[in-house]
Structure formats: structure tokens, C-alpha cells
Amino acid sequence: MEKPIALIVEDDRDIVALFRHVLDVAGYHTEIVLDGKDAMDRLDVLTPQIVLLDLQLPRVSGIEILKRIRDDERLKRVPVVVITAYAPYADSLPVEPDLLLLKPVDINQLSNLVQRLQVTQGALSEPIHEEITGLYTLPFFSVRMTFSLERIRQSSFRRFGVLFAEVDRLDEVKDHLNEAELRTFLRKLADQFRITLRPTDTMAWSPERKLFLTLIEEIPTPEAPLRIAGRVRDSMKRFLESNDRGLGLRANLGVLLCDSEYQNSDEIISDLELACVQLRAGLYTNPSIFDREMLLERK
Secondary structure, three states: OOOOEEEEEOOOHHHHHHHHHHHHHOOOEEEEEOOHHHHHHHHOOOOOOEEEEEOOOOOOOHHHHHHHHHHOOOOOOOOEEEEEOOHHHHHOOOOOOOEEEEOOOOHHHHHHHHHHHHOOOOOOOOOOEOOOOOOEOHHHHHHHHHHHHHHHHHOOOOOEEEEEEEEEOHHHHOOOOOHHHHHHHHHHHHHHHHOOOOOOOOEEEEOOOOEEEEEEOOOOOOHHHHHHHHHHHHHHHHHHHHOOOOOOOEEEEEEEEEOOOOOOHHHHHHHHHHHHHHHHOOOOOOOEEEOHHHHHHHO
16 A cells, blocks of 8 residues: 655754654655755646645745645645744734644644544545535545644634534435435535535545535634534425425434544544434534533433
8 A cells, every 4th residue: 555645844854854754653754855946846747735835935835735725626625734933924824724833832742643644544535525415525524633632732723613514314314315406405405505505614424324524623702603504404405305205314414522532533424423423313503512421421
């Protein structure tokens, strides 16, 4: 099995040596570029699994490289960790990285992040969009959750949310539709899930778990994600009622609030499944807000 590739774009050789050690230990093949222009040229032919990017570089700035990555269809979903010594400069970035680390970098923090990413290291080398719905796959969504967990560990944001939707009795639809009709049904159902969300939101569909998911990065109040979930529920409800076929199809929605007590994305997925069980059992209103403590109390 080929090693995943990590691209380090940094002109300080001492920092490069530390980063390379962390990534080598984690099982990455590391490539090092000391110059912004050379980084641009390398990205023409390379699709790394992660990029560690300094902002202050010779010839071409890290900001230009970040913009290039985000504008390139081939590269735009590659996780980028920006590293800088200038916090005010970082706050004014025109393009948002997946994670921002301030120098001097906490090597233990970087090492923990890289190890968590190893759980889903194949997600970026495989197709990241689910074939039928066009939404992201669950492995790719897990990568995004890993970065969201790391972000709340080092920033003023204390939590993020995962909005989820599960359709009761969806398996029974298969008995009433042929394969082409089923694909159309699922595609249109996915459209109802995404129609009230922002096009830039990270939305996924897991056929195995029958779950629609999206990340809510900023939660000013608990009521805000609940309002979003309510809009998504109403949109999916209208579609299901007009395509019910007497099955009693129903969308159960909720938002799981995630804080730094979660160690990895697998723990979040496990709690999402538990929340679905509790919604199905009628223990909470539809939609509801969940957190880890609530779920454990009713488990």
C-alpha cells in the first residue's frame, strides 16, 4: 500500500525537520518545498493528502498558494494546515484554511492531529463524492470532523455541530422501485436535504448508515442550529409526503453538539447513531439538540 503524501511548504529548515519527523512517524511520505514559486510548480503535478503551509515564503506567499489550492477542482478538498508566527495576519486571511497553527508550533498537538487523520487516510485518495447523491462520502466527512475537533481545541470556539437526518423505513422503498427509480428517489431526497443549507456547507450521505450529515461550524446559540434543522425537516417532509407510497416515511432530524471531549470522529459517528435510535423511539421531539451527556443519560 502506497504511503499518503504530505507536502511541507516552509522555508525554515529547523521547523521543516520537526514537521518531517512527525509526518514520517505517522506513516506519510513527505515532500519538502522551501520556496513559494516551487510549491506552485509542485502542485501542478502533485495531489497530496495534507499540506502544511507557511504564510511567509520567498517569491510567492502562502496566501497565494492557499488561494490556488482552494480554486483548483483537483486540490480544493485537500486539508491545509496554515502555520504562521503572526496571529493578526492570520485573522485577515481572505481564504480559510482547515486549521491554523501559531509558531512556535506545539509538536504534540500536530502529532495528535496527524495520528487522528491516519484513521481516514484513504478518504482523499478515493472518490470524495457519493455516486448517487453527489454529496460527500462519510470517510471524507470524517476528515472534516477531525479538523473541526482540532480547531475547537485551540480556538475560542468551544464546539461545533453535526446536523443529521435519518429517514424511517427507507429500506422498504427498495421493494417498490426499480434500480433507476430508486437512484432518482435518493438523488431528489438529497436535494431536499441540501436545498435549505449553504452551498459551501460540508454535506455527506452514508448509504450504509442511511444518514445525511452536515457540519455547522459556528453555533452562536443552541436555537440557531435547531432552526436550521427545522427548515431541513420541513423540506424533506414535503418530498416524503408526496412520494410516500403508503410506507409512512418520516425524516428524523437532530443536531449533535460536539466539544473537545470527543477524541475522534468515530466517537461522534457512534453518538449520531445513538441519537437516531432515541429519536426513532420518540424520546425527543423532532428535531432536537443532543450532546454527549444527554445521550448517555438515556442510553
